[in-house]
Structure formats: structure tokens, C-alpha cells
Amino acid sequence: IQSANMLLRKIVRSSVLPFAAQHGMKKDLFPLSRTLSLSLCLKQDKSCEPSEKLDLDEWKKVMKSGLQEEVSETVSEPTELSSLAAARETLEMWRLAGRAVPENISEEQLKTFMECPSKSAKKKYLRYLHLKELHKRNEKRKMDEKRERRLEAQDQASKTDETKKSSFMCVWSSTMDKAYNWRAAQSMIFGQPLVFDMSYEKEMSVREVTNTVSQIVLSESCNRRSVDPFHIHFCNFKEDSLYHREFIKQYREAWGKLLITVTDQCYTEVFPKDKLIYLTADSPKVMKIFDHDKIYIVGSMVDKSIKTGVSLARAKRLGLETAALPLDKYLLWSTGAKNLTLDQMMHILLTLKDTADWEKALEFVPKRKYCGFVNKPVKELKKTLDLINTLKLGKGREEVGKQFAKSYSKKYKLK
Amino acid sequence: VQPPEKPLQAEEWNKLREDFQSPEIFEEVMLNRMIRCNSPIDVAKSLLTHLAKHNGDIAYNVLVKYLTLCVQQGRVSEICDVYDIMKVRFKILESGAYNLLIRGLSNSDQWRMALTILEEVKKIMTPSRSCYESCIKAASRHQEMKLAFELYDEMLAKDVVPTLDVLQLLFDFSRGVKGAELQKELFGILLYLRENQIYPHKAFMRSIKLWFESIPGGNWRGHLTNIKDSGQCPVCNHQLEDSNLTEEEYSNLSERIIRDVIHGTDTFRKTSPQEFEAFQTFVENRLPFDIVIDGLNVSHIKSRKMQCQNLFDAVNCLAKENARLLVLGRKHMLMNSSNWKREIMKEMQKKADFFFAENISEDDAFLLYATLRSGKHCKFVTRDFLRDHKACLTDNQTRHLFRKWQRGHQIVLSSSAEGRSIKFLVSFPAAPAFRYDCVIQTTGDTWHIPYKDVFEEKYSYQVPRKWLCFQQK
Numbered sequence: 001i002q003s004a005n006m007l008l009r010k011i012v013r014s015s016v017l018p019f020a021a022q023h024g025m026k027k028d029l030f031p032l033s034r035t036l037s038l039s040l041c042l043k044q045d046k047s048c049e050p051s052e053k054l055d056l057d058e059w060k061k062v063m064k065s066g067l068q069e070e071v072s073e074t075v076s077e078p079t080e081l082s083s084l085a086a087a088r089e090t091l092e093m094w095r096l097a098g099r100a101v102p103e104n105i106s107e108e109q110l111k112t113f114m115e116c117p118s119k120s121a122k123k124k125y126l127r128y129l130h131l132k133e134l135h136k137r138n139e140k141r142k143m144d145e146k147r148e149r150r151l152e153a154q155d156q157a158s159k160t161d162e163t164k165k166s167s168f169m170c171v172w173s174s175t176m177d178k179a180y181n182w183r184a185a186q187s188m189i190f191g192q193p194l195v196f197d198m199s200y201e202k203e204m205s206v207r208e209v210t211n212t213v214s215q216i217v218l219s220e221s222c223n224r225r226s227v228d229p230f231h232i233h234f235c236n237f238k239e240d241s242l243y244h245r246e247f248i249k250q251y252r253e254a255w256g257k258l259l260i261t262v263t264d265q266c267y268t269e270v271f272p273k274d275k276l277i278y279l280t281a282d283s284p285k286v287m288k289i290f291d292h293d294k295i296y297i298v299g300s301m302v303d304k305s306i307k308t309g310v311s312l313a314r315a316k317r318l319g320l321e322t323a324a325l326p327l328d329k330y331l332l333w334s335t336g337a338k339n340l341t342l343d344q345m346m347h348i349l350l351t352l353k354d355t356a357d358w359e360k361a362l363e364f365v366p367k368r369k370y371c372g373f374v375n376k377p378v379k380e381l382k383k384t385l386d387l388i389n390t391l392k393l394g395k396g397r398e399e400v401g402k403q404f405a406k407s408y409s410k411k412y413k414l415k
Numbered sequence: 416v417q418p419p420e421k422p423l424q425a426e427e428w429n430k431l432r433e434d435f436q437s438p439e440i441f442e443e444v445m446l447n448r449m450i451r452c453n454s455p456i457d458v459a460k461s462l463l464t465h466l467a468k469h470n471g472d473i474a475y476n477v478l479v480k481y482l483t484l485c486v487q488q489g490r491v492s493e494i495c496d497v498y499d500i501m502k503v504r505f506k507i508l509e510s511g512a513y514n515l516l517i518r519g520l521s522n523s524d525q526w527r528m529a530l531t532i533l534e535e536v537k538k539i540m541t542p543s544r545s546c547y548e549s550c551i552k553a554a555s556r557h558q559e560m561k562l563a564f565e566l567y568d569e570m571l572a573k574d575v576v577p578t579l580d581v582l583q584l585l586f587d588f589s590r591g592v593k594g595a596e597l598q599k600e601l602f603g604i605l606l607y608l609r610e611n612q613i614y615p616h617k618a619f620m621r622s623i624k625l626w627f628e629s630i631p632g633g634n635w636r637g638h639l640t641n642i643k644d645s646g647q648c649p650v651c652n653h654q655l656e657d658s659n660l661t662e663e664e665y666s667n668l669s670e671r672i673i674r675d676v677i678h679g680t681d682t683f684r685k686t687s688p689q690e691f692e693a694f695q696t697f698v699e700n701r702l703p704f705d706i707v708i709d710g711l712n713v714s715h716i717k718s719r720k721m722q723c724q725n726l727f728d729a730v731n732c733l734a735k736e737n738a739r740l741l742v743l744g745r746k747h748m749l750m751n752s753s754n755w756k757r758e759i760m761k762e763m764q765k766k767a768d769f770f771f772a773e774n775i776s777e778d779d780a781f782l783l784y785a786t787l788r789s790g791k792h793c794k795f796v797t798r799d800f801l802r803d804h805k806a807c808l809t810d811n812q813t814r815h816l817f818r819k820w821q822r823g824h825q826i827v828l829s830s831s832a833e834g835r836s837i838k839f840l841v842s843f844p845a846a847p848a849f850r851y852d853c854v855i856q857t858t859g860d861t862w863h864i865p866y867k868d869v870f871e872e873k874y875s876y877q878v879p880r881k882w883l884c885f886q887q888k
Binding site: 284 | 504
């Protein structure tokens with residue numbers, strides 16, 4: 001048996017076996033029960049050969065050996081790091097540790113990062129940059145794929161060489177733009193004014209200003225595309241303010257050609273006071289109808305750190321009438337703050353202007369914020385809502401009671 | 416995945432990786448599981464060896480995970496090895512690895528190395544709380560109390576807030592140790608607790624007690640006790656500190672309330688300048704009041720009753736003994752409505768002064784102003800916790816003052832469920848008036864330390880009722 005084993009081992013070593021296996025000759029070569037004899041001898045093989053034994057610290061050797069050259073290189077470098085370089089280094093280590101950190105970071109961003117007042121602020125800022133980077137990369141990938149597909153389609157089209165004939169005239173976007181601009185120009189003469197109050201810069205962080213401006217850009221574009229646009233006024237607009245710089249960043253050269261009125265005057269100087277209505281969620285008055293003779297003011301502010309009553313204070317100071325959207329009257333509110341984004345406001349106001357239909361207008365309130373429209377008496381709906389919440393959250397009755405007590409303390413201060 | 420029990424060969428690791436659903440994060444997941452199951456270190460080593468041979472390198476996050484496992488099992492030599500490798504491989508490390516290294520080394524004979532690493536960390540960033548705490552623990556465990564306190568002081572200087580845990584430890588390890596310096600440091604900790612209105616829990620209190628009684632030649636004797644309502648300690652008959660603010664604190668607080676709470680960033684947010692001025696002249700002409708009442712808050716005490724009836728009951732109740740009352744309300748209360756009857760309102764106005772703010776103004780701010788303006792004896796009535804107003808104050812010191820003042824001056828009314836009367840729960844919260852201040856306090860030869868039972872749930876507005884009294888014989 002031993003000699004047979006030796007022979008087999010030799011065969012294995014001389015790599016006949018893989019060869020045989022490749023060519024499907026196993027069966028012919030080993031007509032005997034292969035599994036029994038071969039596996040037995042292989043097992044023995046493993047245990048008796050010392051070179052196969054695991055060296056558990058080998059990784060250390062590898063790690064250290066691979067470094068010798070690198071170390072000699074880095075020695076010459078100055079060991080003291082400038083604060084910027086140190087920050088960059090720290091970021092790199094965080095990235096290696098698998099934290100949400102951007103791969104590339106500009107000098108400016110690095111400085112912003114270092115100016116963050118606390119650890120959590122730093123983390124948040126990096127996370128924001130990281131997500132931005134991810135979005136950008138995904139966007140680029142999608143664009144590339146799209147281009148490829150288009151090229152492919154073009155290839156095929158040129159092969160078949162067939163041009164489609166259409167009886168419709170092709171309306172290019174530039175033509176559309178002309179039409180829109182015509183309407184916007186008309187609104188500048190005859191349209192109802194809508195004021196954006198640009199005096200909240202001090203109240204906001206840089207990122208909030210950026211968000212505000214992009215929301216205004218969205219609102220402006222949807223206004224331009226509407227059938228009967230507002231005549232948009234930017235009031236209290238300071239030259240070279242943060243708002244201004246952000247606008248230029250977003251609009252570029254189009255900023256000078258916008259069909260809107262920009263002024264550093266206050267709305268009270270531009271319009272008669274009794275025609276102005278300041279729209280704010282904090283207002284005790286609720287808007288009943290959209291008045292075509294009034295001039296509505298929207299505060300250009302994003303407040304992430306809920307600053308209650310800032311815009312109400314502004315209206316109070318100037319002695320203006322205020323109004324809030326009748327959200328509670330038409331919607332069964334579930335979660336979220338009652339302040340809406342500027343573009344949502346614009347959609348709602350445009351719809352009101354065209355249709356005077358509250359239900360249609362309030363479609364633009366984000367769906368996550370409300371459960372549905374009020375079509376039954378409110379009390380009944382509240383009951384069902386409570387029931388749903390109780391079931392959904394698995395909360396006992398006491399829990400709901402507590403919740404009620406919590407909101408109760410707020411309630412009795414209101415009325 | 417279940418981590419293997421024995422070290423594996425390279426092929427076996429390869430096979431496991433192939434079977435795994437997302438091979439690119441295989442080693443991370445595997446090491447995480449090993450940490451969770453506290454697997455033998457050799458298994459992790461075999462994985463690292465496999466990785467090193469396969470890729471020629473091991474990623475930083477994998478090294479950190481391995482380090483976690485080593486720290487978890489207290490493998491000091493391994494920790495040192497990993498540190499050596501990391502040091503050559505990377506210019507600096509990030510906080511996670513530093514934390515682990517310091518934690519791992521501070522629990523061993525190599526604890527001095529943890530201190531060197533701490534020095535290294537300081538060059539790059541503010542070390543985390545756990546870094547400092549590990550080092551302090553290590554130092555005090557080896558009876559290097561001076562070093563421990565140096566680290567502790569440095570920690571405070573850098574605004575890193577220590578846990579009660581480490582403070583307790585400092586007391587534990589200083590037990591029976593001589594030295595005036597050391598005593599000063601420990602009294603310093605007690606004063607730190609006083610300043611930040613932190614109350615030690617039961618176990619911590621015991622550590623403090625044992626330390627006090629162990630001071631060589633100190634002759635301190637500690638007793639657990641409850642302080643009388645009058646503020647007298649039943650053990651040593653010492654009168655505790657008054658809950659009243661000092662003149663300076665008082666004027667400071669009123670100034671801050673006007674500046675931060677009433678005006679804030681914009682006076683128009685809570686009231687308007689005209690209204691506030693009108694209110695000021697109103698108050699100045701009628702000063703001083705004894706009790707200021709938040710009319711709307713009080714009117715909701717019994718939900719079944721008419722709101723103005725509730726307020727009427729409260730005013731009647733408080734109007735005894737010629738107390739001068741001020742009721743704050745809003746203008747809508749003057750409109751004759753189902754809840755606010757004109758006759759009753761008229762009746763009430765004979766018994767108390769009323770000020771009606773605009774419907775959209777905040778009456779709480781007026782409440783605070785009128786009470787503070789009337790002087791130290793004046794109390795106010797509301798069930799509101801006034802948390803939002805406290806939050807308007809800009810610094811911690813003033814917030815503490817506010818809480819202290821609130822404890823001594825707020826009256827909470829509560830209605831008995833079935834009875835008709837309105838009961839008083841004088842002071843806040845649901846406790847007899849605190850005439851004494853509930854903080855750690857000393858006169859030099861006595862110490863009084865309030866403490867809380869760990870098991871007892873304590874809200875931020877509640878103060879402990881149990882005390883530890885020390886006197887020097």
C-alpha cells in the first residue's frame with residue numbers, strides 16, 4: 001500500500017492530475033474509488049509538510065518589509081505640518097477609516113472645514129461634501145451612459161439613413177424662451193406684483209442663503225413658464241450682498257437679463273402700505289381668498305434652526321397686514337413645520353391666481369406633511385387620525401394622553 | 416456569517432470570501448463579527464496574513480478593526496506591534512485609532528506609553544474625553560495622583576467635560592493619601608460640581624464620604640440626612656445657603672431677562688417697543704407687587720370650568736392678606752365671549768391690577784419682567800416651565816441663576832380633582848418652598864452635598880432631597 005501511496009503522491013506532484021482532470025480522463029486513470037484513496041493521501045500530505053503551517057505573524061513582516069523604501073523617502077520631509085496640511089492629512093485618515101468624507105477637497109472647503117466651531121459641525125460639513133461628491137459622480141456617470149446610447153442610436157440612424165418627415169413645426173427651446181419672455185415682459189407692465197423680501201441675510205447661515213437663492217431661482221422659472229406670471233420684485237436687495245453673489249453664481253450672465261424688478265428700496269417705499277400683505281406662517285390671520293388687487297410679500301428666508309416670529313416681527317415693525325395660508329382648514333396636517341419652501345409658495349400663489357381653487361393650490365404642499373384633504377368634519381377626522389396613530393405606533397392610550405397633554409400646554413397659550 | 420473557530424489557510428479564506436454575497440467588504444464584515452463574538456486573536460491574525468499575502472498590504476480600517484479586537488482582549492504586545500506598523504505606515508492617525516491605542520495601553524504595564532501617545536494626539540487635535548479618562552484612570556491606578564490631576568485640569572482647560580465616573584475614581588484613589596495639594600484638587604472637583612449644578616449619585620456620594628473620612632488628621636464625620644424645610648441641617652444645625660440671589664446676581668438676571676428674553680434679536684418678535692414701554696410705565700406706577708399671575712395659564716386649570724371663573728377663583732384665593740396682585744392677560748379676554756364674561760372680569764379688576772397685552776404678544780416675558788422689577792419678595796403664578804425663556808438666555812451662568820430664582824419664586828396652582836377649591840403648591844415643582852439653595856456648599860469646616868438615588872428618575876427641574884453632611888470635629 002505504501003508504495004502505491006508513494007506512486008500516487010508522485011502523480012499528484014507532477015501535476016498529472018490537473019491535466020487529467022482538464023481532459024476528462026479522471027475516470028480512466030483512476031478506475032478505483034477515487035475519493036477514498038486520493039483524499040486520504042492528500043490529507044496526510046498536508047499534515048506532514050511543515051512548510052504549509054500557518055505563520056500567524058507573517059502579515060507584520062509583510063507590512064514592515066514593504067515599507068522600508070517608503071520610510072527612507074519620507075525621512076527627508078519636514079516633520080512639522082502646516083495646519084492646512086495637517087487638516088488634509090486628518091481628512092485622509094478619516095477617509096481610510098471609512099467615514100463619510102469627500103475624496104477631493106478644495107483649499108476653500110478645507111478652510112471652511114477648519115473654521116467649523118465644533119466636532120459635530122465638522123462632521124456634518126464633511127458629510128455634506130461627501131454626499132455632494134457622490135451625487136456629482138452619479139450624475140456624470142448617467143450623462144456618460146446617455147451620451148453613449150445617443151451615439152449608438154445615431155450610428156444606427158445613419159446606417160438606415162432615413163429622415164423622418166413631420167407635419168409639425170419643430171419648436172425649439174429658444175422659441176419657447178422667446179414666448180415666455182414675452183409673457184414675463186408683459187407681466188412687468190400689467191402683471192400683479194409679488195415681492196420677495198431680501199432682508200434676512202443676517203438671520204441665515206451661508207448654506208441657508210444658498211438654499212434660499214436656489215429656491216428663488218426655481219420659483220422664478222416656474223413663474224416665467226406660467227400662463228399669467230407675477231411681476232416679481234426683489235426688495236431690500238443690497239448690491240454685493242451674499243444674496244447677490246449667490247444669484248450671480250446660479251444665473252451667471254442671465255442675471256442681468258431677468259425680467260424682474262430688483263431694488264434696494266423697501267416694499268413700503270415702492271407700494272402703498274394698505275395694499276401690502278406679508279405672508280408668514282406665524283400670522284394669526286388666515287388667508288381666505290386670493291386678492292388680485294393686493295401685493296403679497298414673501299420672506300426670502302430658509303430657517304433650518306426654526307426662528308419663530310422673525311418675519312412676523314418685520315411686518316409688525318412696518319405695521320403691515322399679515323396672513324398665513326389656511327393649511328389647517330383644508331389639510332389634515334400630520335408632521336413637519338407649516339413653513340413651506342419658496343417655490344412651493346410660488347406654485348400655490350400662481351395656482352390661486354389662475355383658479356382660486358384652494359384644493360388645487362394646496363396640492364403643492366409636500367405629501368409627507370399632511371394625511372389628506374379635509375372633507376369630513378374635522379373632529380371625526382382627528383379621531384380616525386388618532387386611531388391610526390395608536391395602531392401604527394402601538395402606543396397605549398396613556399401614551400396618546402401624554403402626547404395630548406404636551407400639546408395642550410401649547411394650546412392654551414394660543415387662545 | 417459566523418467567524419471560524421480556528422485559524423484558516425489562505426485557500427479556505429478565499430473560499431469563504433467567494434461564498435460571501437459582497438466580497439469587497441468581506442474582511443470588514445468578518446472582523447466586525449469577530450469583534451462581536453470575541454473570537455480568538457489567532458483567527459484574525461490568519462485573516463490578516465492571508466490579506467497581506469494576497470494584496471501585499473492591509474487597509475487602515477482593517478488594521479483598526481484588528482486593533483479593536485486586541486484591545487478588547489487586552490493583548491498588549493499585539494497593540495504595540497500594530498502601533499509600530501501604523502506609525503511607519505501613516506504620518507498621523509485619526510481619533511478612533513488613538514482612542515483604541517490609549518485605551519488598550521492604559522490598562523496595562525505599558526500605561527506610560529499611553530501618555531506619550533496622548534502627547535502625540537495633542538499636537539494634531541483636542542484629545543477626546545475617553546483619551547483623557549483612560550490616562551487619568553491609569554495614572555491614578557498607579558498612585559500617580561499628581562499626574563492624574565494635571566491631566567484632569569488640562570481636560571477642563573480644554574473644555575472637555577469629564578464624566579462623573581472619572582471624578583468618582585479620583586476620589587476613590589485619593590483615599591487615605593496625604594497632601595494639601597491633593598486635598599485642594601478634590602475640593603476643586605466639589606466646587607466644579609457646585610458651579611455646574613451637578614448632583615452626585617449614590618455611589619459617587621459614598622466615594623466622597625469615604626475620602627472625607629480618610630483624610631489623615633482631618634477628623635471629618637459624614638452623615639446622611641434630610642434638610643428641614645427651614646433650611647436647617649438636622650445633624651449639625653447649620654443653616655444652608657439662602658435660595659435668594661445676591662443683589663448683584665439679581666440685577667444681573669433682570670438685566671439679562673430684559674436684554675435676551677424680552678428684546679432678543681428683535682423686540683418685535685415678542686412684543687413691540689410701544690407696548691413694552693406702555694407696560695413699563697404701567698408697572699413703575701404701581702410697584703411693588705406681591706404676586707404676578709399669568710392669567711391665561713391659570714384660566715386653564717380646570718378644563719370643565721369657564722376660563723374666567725378659573726381665573727376668578729385663583730385671584731380670590733390669592734387676594735387674601737392684602738397681597739398686591741398683578742394679572743397679565745391678552746386683549747381678547749376683554750371681549751365678551753362664552754369663556755370670558757364681562758361682569759366677572761369687572762369684578763376681578765377690583766381686586767387686582769390687570770395688564771392686557773396684544774393678542775399676538777408673549778405675556779410670559781411681561782410676567783418675568785414685572786416679577787423681577789417688584790423685588791425679591793415677589794412671586795409669580797404659572798404652570799409653565801418657562802423652558803423656552805430659559806433657552807433665550809445666552810450663557811450657562813445666567814441660566815443657572817434663572818433656575819435658582821425660578822425655584823424660589825414660582826408658585827404652581829393645582830386643582831384637586833373632585834373638590835371645588837384650588838390648592839396651592841407653593842414653589843416649583845410640587846414641593847414646599849425652597850428657602851435654601853440646593854447646591855453643594857461649604858463653610859470651610861462643614862460641607863453639605865445633595866445627592867440623588869440612581870434609581871430615582873430625576874427631571875432637570877427637580878432637585879434632590881437627600882443630603883450628605885460633613886462636619887469637622
